[in-house]
Amino acid sequence: MSDKPVKFYSKDKAHQDAEKLLKTNMPRIESGAPGSETQSDIVATGSAASLGLKTDTKKPLLKKLFWPSLSAFVIFVAGYEAYHFIAGLLESNWLLGLGASILGGAVIVSGGYGLLKGWRARRRFKKREKQKQQFTQLMKDNSYGQAQALIHEVTQDIADHVHISTLKAQYDRQQQQVHNDQELIHIYSGSVIAGLDKMAIDIVTKHASEAAAMVALSPLAAADMALVAWRSSKMIEQLSKLYGCPQTALGRLEMTKRVFKNMMLAGASELVADAGVELLGKSLTATISAKAAQGIGVGVLIARMGLQTMHLCRPMPFGQENKPRLGQIRKSIYQKVVGLVKSASTGKSEQGIDTTEKKN
Amino acid sequence: MDWINKARIKSSDLIERSLDRNIRIAVTGLSGAGKTAFITSLINQLLFASNEKHLTFFRANSQRRIKACKLMQHDELHIPSFDYNAAINHLTAEEPEWPMSTKTVTQAQLKSRFTVANRWLRKVQSDSHVTIDVIDYPGEWLLDLPLLSMDYKEWSQSCCKYLSSERRHKYTNEVFQHISTLDHQTRKDELEISNKLSKLAKEYASSLLEYRKDYNDYATVLPGRFILPGDLAGAPVLDFFPILNQDILNLDWSQFDSNSTLAILEKRFNYYKNKIIKPFFHDYFSNVDRQIVLIDTGSALEAGYESYQDLKETIEQLLEGFSYGRSNWLKRLFSPTIDKLMIATSKADLVPPDQHAALESFMQKMVNQAKNNVDYEGVEVETMAISAIATSEPISTEHQGKRLLCVKGIEQSSGESVIHYPGKVPSRTLSREEWNELNIDFSPFAIPPLSPDEPLPHIRMDKVIEFLIGDKFI
Numbered sequence: 058m059s060d061k062p063v064k065f066y067s068k069d070k071a072h073q074d075a076e077k078l079l080k081t082n083m084p085r086i087e088s089g090a091p092g093s094e095t096q097s098d099i100v101a102t103g104s105a106a107s108l109g110l111k112t113d114t115k116k117p118l119l120k121k122l123f124w125p126s127l128s129a130f131v132i133f134v135a136g137y138e139a140y141h142f143i144a145g146l147l148e149s150n151w152l153l154g155l156g157a158s159i160l161g162g163a164v165i166v167s168g169g170y171g172l173l174k175g176w177r178a179r180r181r182f183k184k185r186e187k188q189k190q191q192f193t194q195l196m197k198d199n200s201y202g203q204a205q206a207l208i209h210e211v212t213q214d215i216a217d218h219v220h221i222s223t224l225k226a227q228y229d230r231q232q233q234q235v236h237n238d239q240e241l242i243h244i245y246s247g248s249v250i251a252g253l254d255k256m257a258i259d260i261v262t263k264h265a266s267e268a269a270a271m272v273a274l275s276p277l278a279a280a281d282m283a284l285v286a287w288r289s290s291k292m293i294e295q296l297s298k299l300y301g302c303p304q305t306a307l308g309r310l311e312m313t314k315r316v317f318k319n320m321m322l323a324g325a326s327e328l329v330a331d332a333g334v335e336l337l338g339k340s341l342t343a344t345i346s347a348k349a350a351q352g353i354g355v356g357v358l359i360a361r362m363g364l365q366t367m368h369l370c371r372p373m374p375f376g377q378e379n380k381p382r383l384g385q386i387r388k389s390i391y392q393k394v395v396g397l398v399k400s401a402s403t404g405k406s407e408q409g410i411d412t413t414e415k416k417n
Numbered sequence: 418m419d420w421i422n423k424a425r426i427k428s429s430d431l432i433e434r435s436l437d438r439n440i441r442i443a444v445t446g447l448s449g450a451g452k453t454a455f456i457t458s459l460i461n462q463l464l465f466a467s468n469e470k471h472l473t474f475f476r477a478n479s480q481r482r483i484k485a486c487k488l489m490q491h492d493e494l495h496i497p498s499f500d501y502n503a504a505i506n507h508l509t510a511e512e513p514e515w516p517m518s519t520k521t522v523t524q525a526q527l528k529s530r531f532t533v534a535n536r537w538l539r540k541v542q543s544d545s546h547v548t549i550d551v552i553d554y555p556g557e558w559l560l561d562l563p564l565l566s567m568d569y570k571e572w573s574q575s576c577c578k579y580l581s582s583e584r585r586h587k588y589t590n591e592v593f594q595h596i597s598t599l600d601h602q603t604r605k606d607e608l609e610i611s612n613k614l615s616k617l618a619k620e621y622a623s624s625l626l627e628y629r630k631d632y633n634d635y636a637t638v639l640p641g642r643f644i645l646p647g648d649l650a651g652a653p654v655l656d657f658f659p660i661l662n663q664d665i666l667n668l669d670w671s672q673f674d675s676n677s678t679l680a681i682l683e684k685r686f687n688y689y690k691n692k693i694i695k696p697f698f699h700d701y702f703s704n705v706d707r708q709i710v711l712i713d714t715g716s717a718l719e720a721g722y723e724s725y726q727d728l729k730e731t732i733e734q735l736l737e738g739f740s741y742g743r744s745n746w747l748k749r750l751f752s753p754t755i756d757k758l759m760i761a762t763s764k765a766d767l768v769p770p771d772q773h774a775a776l777e778s779f780m781q782k783m784v785n786q787a788k789n790n791v792d793y794e795g796v797e798v799e800t801m802a803i804s805a806i807a808t809s810e811p812i813s814t815e816h817q818g819k820r821l822l823c824v825k826g827i828e829q830s831s832g833e834s835v836i837h838y839p840g841k842v843p844s845r846t847l848s849r850e851e852w853n854e855l856n857i858d859f860s861p862f863a864i865p866p867l868s869p870d871e872p873l874p875h876i877r878m879d880k881v882i883e884f885l886i887g888d889k890f891i
Contacts, residue, residue, distance in 0.1 A: 061840055061856050062839050062857055063816060063821075063823075063838040065823070065835065065836040065837075066834075067834050071815055072835075072836050075812050075815075075823075075825070075836055199774040201770055201771040201773070201774060231473045234810070235811060235877075237773065237774065243474070247479070
């Protein structure tokens with residue numbers, strides 16, 4: 058780029074070209090890398106991890122070897138056994154052997170497909186994490202022209218799974234070419250992502266209150282556990298899809314692991330903040346029944362998991378003001394369970410209703 | 418249930434008062450920094466805020482909470498009104514022109530009705546209103562602030578030093594001679610020499626004004642009312658000038674008679690200080706909550722090293738007024754209440770958007786020391802590159818095989834559409850050599866056709882509004 062001032066009049070070729078460019082993509086010029094040189098002093102966005110413990114890349118080789126070698130061994134043994142099994146069957150009866158080999162082939166193909174999808178989902182999740190890092194970096198820098206491509210990418214990802222044309226239109230209306238990266242991200246977060254957040258909160262509320270109700274009514278403790286696993290897995294699936302990085306069963310397992318880890322580590326402070334309200338809830342729930350209290354507990358747990366999943370899947374981190382709070386969801390969980398208990402106990406014990414209403 | 422309604426109205430009244438939803442914004446800047454355009458745009462954006470959702474970063478607007486805005490007659494009836502309608506008419510006329518510049522203090526009041534956001538407050542009153550007073554006054558007058566801490570002798574000494582510079586000598590040599598050869602000691606009747614003093618004062622002022630016109634330099638040697646007298650034009654209080662004779666400056670002045678020329682000059686200087694500047698700052702400082710200082714960084718960059726240094730010094734002096742420490746004499750005098758200060762570089766529309774960051778950073782470096790002082794006092798300070806009325810749009814083009822982000826506007830001289838690349842804006846302060854090599858051109862564009870039915874195009878006015886008044890819309 059030249060550093061000297063230039064003027065292009067309407068008879069100049071550059072002027073006409075620019076006009077043409079403006080007409081062809083009217084709302085905004087595709088930001089390839091305009092002004093990439095003027096931005097040279099800005100740190101590359103990749104190097105976001107500036108401070109922190111180094112990850113242990115040098116695990117002992119033998120330790121690293123364990124899982125791959127074990128799985129390879131199991132696969133090898135299973136394959137070997139299967140081969141002998143099918144060969145034996147073929148010898149005795151070719152029809153039986155054919156049937157078995159078709160089944161075996163189906164297992165291999167579908168298993169491989171599942172693995173491939175799981176791998177892709179994992180990659181998608183990794184990509185999302187990288188995007189998040191880039192967004193965080195851009196929010197700090199005072200840069201221009203780099204966020205556009207990133208936002209475009211994220212929008213594409215989301216648009217594959219969700220109808221966001223109205224949100225997108227809102228974003229397009231608000232953004233102008235004069236906005237720098239920080240402002241663009243702010244606008245995007247306030248339009249498209251805020252809309253998704255609202256939907257996500259709805260999903261979390263729905264699943265949490267449903268699970269609470271189910272646990273409150275289910276007669277078996279073992280069934281409770283299954284219920285929690287099922288509902289939470291379903292919720293994670295929907296949430297991840299909503300934010301444009303859908304996870305498969307395998308990926309969800311990994312995600313669940315991450316969610317729990319985050320809940321234990323990062324969620325500690327929120328726990329303290331929530332404790333007060335929870336205590337209040339306990340006195341209420343204790344008067345209803347132990348089972349209902351369990352239901353509410355499970356509902357809150359699932360809601361918390363949902364919020365953590367949102368944190369993980371959201372392309373840009375929450376700000377201080379748009380952070381979703383547990384309070385609102387908890388309210389609807391209570392309402393659902395208390396409503397259930399009420400309708401279940403109508404006519405049976407009027408005293409119980411009285412107390413619940415008073416506390417409510 | 419009449420008494421309940423009464424109590425409700427009473428309590429909502431009380432809350433309104435206790436929340437202090439009145440706000441006074443002072444708009445400062447040296448002449449040519451774009452104060453009038455800024456205020457026009459500010460009022461314009463707010464007036465449109467109820468119908469349009471165009472101020473993305475002004476939260477009350479993007480949440481659609483603003484119900485209506487209205488221009489009102491302000492309470493301080495002795496201050497002239499800011500003529501918003503005339504300014505808009507100028508801008509949207511068939512041959513648009515910039516609104517008239519600030520010659521004296523003016524004020525505008527805007528009332529805005531909005532839905533309360535805080536859910537506790539909303540239980541008491543669902544709607545509330547904010548009163549916004551915008552005060553416009555010439556930045557030159559603010560430069561009188563340092564005069565308050567000087568006496569006549571000190572002021573004369575600083576003038577002597579200032580006028581001895583090579584660059585200024587050419588302009589002021591003649592008047593320097595006239596003043597320094599004046600007989601300061603003879604006793605005379607004040608009325609008798611009044612004419613002579615008046616003539617000399619005019620000569621002094623006009624020579625410096627001429628220099629100022631060429632170099633756009635501001636300094637305390639030229640008190641603010643000499644530049645823009647406002648309603649003081651022709652009054653004898655302005656007929657004074659510094660003592661430029663070194664011999665007299667070295668003397669003990671107590672030996673001078675009270676009827677001597679020197680004493681008369683000193684009397685006038687003190688009168689100017691105590692009766693003109695002090696009341697002005699008292700009125701101005703005692704009530705202002707928010708302050709915006711506009712700086713035309715582009716012109717400073719164009720003008721070169723010397724002018725940049727002068728401007729830097731001026732801005733520092735200007736901002737000194739806001740660095741009130743607990744022991745500061747200013748604080749004791751006027752008890753100012755400013756809690757937010759924005760330093761904005763105006764006319765950012767002349768620079769392609771990818772260079773706004775550089776422009777802002779350059780300005781930041783320029784005001785760094787002054788900003789630091791203000792920061793220290795706990796005033797919230799923010800800097801930004803803005804354009805109150807955008808006359809251009811960004812456009813990218815090919816130049817020498819590379820993509821180049823430019824601005825497109827209407828050239829002032831020819832009226833032709835032009836795509837302009839102003840050169841590379843430095844993001845840090847430059848050495849003298851680098852200044853000489855600096856090649857930039859911030860020639861202003863003509864005003865594009867604007868419609869009075871649409872909000873004025875702007876750059877980051879929404880952020881400015883959010884910073885200045887956003888916290889009152891809760």
